[in-house]
Amino acid sequence: MPRTPAQPALSIVSPETTGGSPPRDLGQHGRELWDAVQREYGIADRGGIELREAIARDGAIVYGRAGPKAHPAVNDQLGARAFLVRSF
Numbered sequence: 001m002p003r004t005p006a007q008p009a010l011s012i013v014s015p016e017t018t019g020g021s022p023p024r025d026l027g028q029h030g031r032e033l034w035d036a037v038q039r040e041y042g043i044a045d046r047g048g049i050e051l052r053e054a055i056a057r058d059g060a061i062v063y064g065r066a067g068p069k070a071h072p073a074v075n076d077q078l079g080a081r082a083f084l085v086r087s088f
Contacts, residue, residue: 051077 022034051073061068 048077048080051080 054073055071060071062071
């Protein structure tokens with residue numbers, strides 16, 4: 001049975017941290033609009049980004065005393081996506 005990975009170190013994220021990138025390269029005006037919408041509506045929350053990074057770092061399957069199971073952040077991420085889909 002594979003060993004469980006070591007616990008990742010925690011880090012403090014500054015509030016000025018920018019969110020996600022636009023889906024494609026934008027010109028100056030498009031990028032300004034993208035950034036303004038991200039700031040105004042708080043779309044670029046660090047929580048979702050942190051979940052995605054944790055899953056990428058640890059893998060979608062984690063190993064515990066009872067054996068392999070889905071990473072706990074996978075369910076959180078799916079729930080957040082479902083909420084956004086229902087909200088808009």
